[in-house]
Amino acid sequence: MRDHPHEPNKNPNTPESNDPGMSRRSALRIGATLGSLVAMSGVLGACGSSTRTKSVNRIGDPLPPVADFKPSLPSSGSIQSPAPIQTASASLRELPSFVIPRTRWTTGTTRAWLADAQSPIRRITIHHDAISPSPSGRYDDSVRRLIAIRNGHLSHKWADIGYHYAIDPAGRAWQARPLTYQGAHVKDQNPGNIGIVMMGNYEQATPTPEALETLNRLITHEMSRFRVALSNVRTHRELAPTACPGRNLQLRMDQIRRPGGTLASAAASMNLA
Ligand SMILES: [Zn+2]
Secondary structure, three states, rough: OOOOOOOOOOOOOHHHOOOOOOOOOHHHHHHHHHHHHHOOOOOOOOOOOOOOOOOOOOOOOOOOOOOOOOOOOHHHHHOOOOOOOOOHHHHOOOOOOOOEEEHHHHOOOHHHHHHOEEOOOOOOEEEEOOOOOOOOHHHHHHHHHHHHHHHHHHOOOOOOOOOOOOOOOOOEEEEOOOOOOOOOOOOOOOOOOEEEEOOOOOOOHHHHOOOOOOOOOHHHOOOOHHOOOOHHHEEEEHHHOOOOHHHHHHHHHHHHHHHOHHHHHHHHHHHOO
C-alpha cells in the first residue's frame, strides 16, 4: 500500500493537507534558505497557509553544470498547434521546445512511490511562489530558487516540487515536476491539473513583460496540445481561499482571459473558448 503523506489531496488529515501546493511554513523555510544564499529579506508566505515554523531547510542538491539555456522565443503567433494526443503518455513526456529540462537544475528525481500518475489533462492553474524579492533574472539565481522551492516541498514529504512548470522574470520556462505525475498545487484539485508557478511575489511586485509573454505562450501551448478550454485556465485563488497568485498577476490573468485578450483570442482560434 502506497502512502502519500505529502500529496495534499491524498491525506486530508495531515498538516500538509492544509497547504495546497505550498504553505507559508514552506515558504518561510524556503525564505530562510534563500536568505542564507542571497541575503533576501521580507519573505512572504505562498499559496495561502498561515502555519509558521522555525525549521530551516538547507539546500543540499548539487548544482548541475550551468550553461545558459537559450530557447528560441518566436512570437506567440508562430506557436504550433499539434494535434491533441490526450491519452498518450508520450504526450505527457514531451517537453515543449522552449522549456528548460529539469535536469538543468536538479539531479533529483520524483519519488515515484509517493506520487500519483497523471490523469487526462483538463485544466491549468497559475500560481506565484510568493517569495520576495523576485529572482534577479540571472540563470543561476533561478536555479537556486527552483532548488529551494523543491526542497521546501520535499520537506513536507511530497514526491517532488509541486508544480509542473516555473517561469522566471527573464522569461525562461523551466520544467519542474514531470507532467507524467499528478502535481501537488491545489488542494483536492490536482488530478489532470497542470501547475505553473511564476517566480516572485505578485501581491507586491509586477510581473515582467518577458515572464508574461512566456506564461501566455506556455498556457497556449498546453491548451492546444491537451485541448484545455479557456474556462479551465484558472488562478489558484479562483479555486481555493488564497491570495495566490497575487493581485498584480491576477489582474494580468484577468486581462488576457477576457474577450479580446491574448489568451482569449488564442483560445478562440483553437476552438477552445
Ligand atoms: Zn498557489
